[in-house]
Amino acid sequence: MCSILFDAYCGLALAMEGQGYFFYSLYVFKKNTAKIRILPGRRCIFTILKVCQCRNKEENSETGYRKIPYICNMANAEKNLSVETLRGIAILLVVVGHVVGSGPGGGMKIDFPHPLRYLYVWIDYIQMPLFTAIAGWAYALKPFSASSGFGSFVRKKALRLLVPMAAVGTLYFLVQYLMPGTNNKGELSQMWRIYVFPYTIYWYLPSLFLIFVVQWWMDSRKWMDTPGKWAVCCMAALILSRINDVWILHEVPDLFSFKGALGQLPYFFVGVAACRFAVSLYSRLAVRRVLLAVALWGIVLIQIVWFYPGKYASLSMLLYPVTLIPTLFLLLASKWHNRFFVWIGGYAYSIYLFHGFGTSGGRIILKMMGIDAIVPILLSATFIATIGPVLVDKLLDRSGMLRMLFLGRK
Numbered sequence: 001m002c003s004i005l006f007d008a009y010c011g012l013a014l015a016m017e018g019q020g021y022f023f024y025s026l027y028v029f030k031k032n033t034a035k036i037r038i039l040p041g042r043r044c045i046f047t048i049l050k051v052c053q054c055r056n057k058e059e060n061s062e063t064g065y066r067k068i069p070y071i072c073n074m075a076n077a078e079k080n081l082s083v084e085t086l087r088g089i090a091i092l093l094v095v096v097g098h099v100v101g102s103g104p105g106g107g108m109k110i111d112f113p114h115p116l117r118y119l120y121v122w123i124d125y126i127q128m129p130l131f132t133a134i135a136g137w138a139y140a141l142k143p144f145s146a147s148s149g150f151g152s153f154v155r156k157k158a159l160r161l162l163v164p165m166a167a168v169g170t171l172y173f174l175v176q177y178l179m180p181g182t183n184n185k186g187e188l189s190q191m192w193r194i195y196v197f198p199y200t201i202y203w204y205l206p207s208l209f210l211i212f213v214v215q216w217w218m219d220s221r222k223w224m225d226t227p228g229k230w231a232v233c234c235m236a237a238l239i240l241s242r243i244n245d246v247w248i249l250h251e252v253p254d255l256f257s258f259k260g261a262l263g264q265l266p267y268f269f270v271g272v273a274a275c276r277f278a279v280s281l282y283s284r285l286a287v288r289r290v291l292l293a294v295a296l297w298g299i300v301l302i303q304i305v306w307f308y309p310g311k312y313a314s315l316s317m318l319l320y321p322v323t324l325i326p327t328l329f330l331l332l333a334s335k336w337h338n339r340f341f342v343w344i345g346g347y348a349y350s351i352y353l354f355h356g357f358g359t360s361g362g363r364i365i366l367k368m369m370g371i372d373a374i375v376p377i378l379l380s381a382t383f384i385a386t387i388g389p390v391l392v393d394k395l396l397d398r399s400g401m402l403r404m405l406f407l408g409r410k
Helices: 079-099 115-141 148-177 188-195 199-219 228-244 255-276 278-282 283-308 313-320 318-334 339-345 346-366 374-396 400-407
Strands: 005-011 025-026 034-037 047-054 067-069
Touching: 005 079, 034 339, 079 318, 079 346, 079 374, 115 199, 115 313, 115 346, 148 188, 148 199, 148 346, 188 283, 199 255, 199 318, 199 346, 228 255, 228 318, 228 346, 255 278, 255 318, 278 346, 278 400, 283 313, 339 346, 346 374, 346 400, 374 400
Parallel strands: none
Antiparallel strands: 005 047, 025 034, 025 067
């Protein structure tokens, strides 16, 4: 006899969009009822789209249910889990990178040629492009609809990105100003600048906001509804990302972190294409081989940046997007997933917002305890900066006003 299969949509947590959630598998009773098995995470939501007949499905011997892989927008449950795994890995790379510091004068103040400085070269190569590509992939999960209106779209993104940027950024500025032992203290008279110009780790939020606005505008004109149109737009974005701070643009103030938006724009487009055009992208073996070959050149570029600082390093970094784009396509096509990273990925936005308090606070506390060893500081600060924001998320979630102000969630 046929069983009833609920073909359900369960959206992934949008990068910086935070809605969640997928289910691991769908079990269907023979009596037309369903049971959903959910992986650990903050929330799980599913919506019934349609009912269809199915037959000859694999039956689970332990439960007596029939187990049917979940499919969502050309991406099955395993695919969803893999992207959420990537999100978890990406946010951990961000945390570790900020613990180490982007240069010898920041973070743990580790100078060349320490191995952790070499590790940061790798982290810096992939962390934010991966985050941005996941954001594009998640954006493309929901079909574009102009009926909702541009104003409504902007308000939602402003609530999600700009309100927490202002609230958490202000708190971070004040804590950094008042707490002894922190790096890069600002002046109270200059605090207004954090809302207008890029500010420490929060530069990414206004950049991502601008990227969302650009993507909506392009979708409203159907500029990215075919692979050919996408390729033209991506090429233009690639050029803009390389000239975002040179020539005339170098003299232009980086208002609202628009230069960061230009730098990340092609990676967002990659995520959109990986979702919308997955079949044409990944179905051909020759295409996958070309992507892999170009991606491997990224490893070579990283070695040049490390071993040959100077003009060769500058040229290699200029070519980063050329190797990053196929790397991101391959990562988004991966099917590997891990429960721990999936769990971390569910809190990625909260970790991003609040991990700065943990990276700085963890280092300061350990040094006050007389611990100067690099490895204990790295591990402890990373742990505090990762788990602390998870606890903060749970605490803020109890208050509607605090949840909206600091997390951008209603």
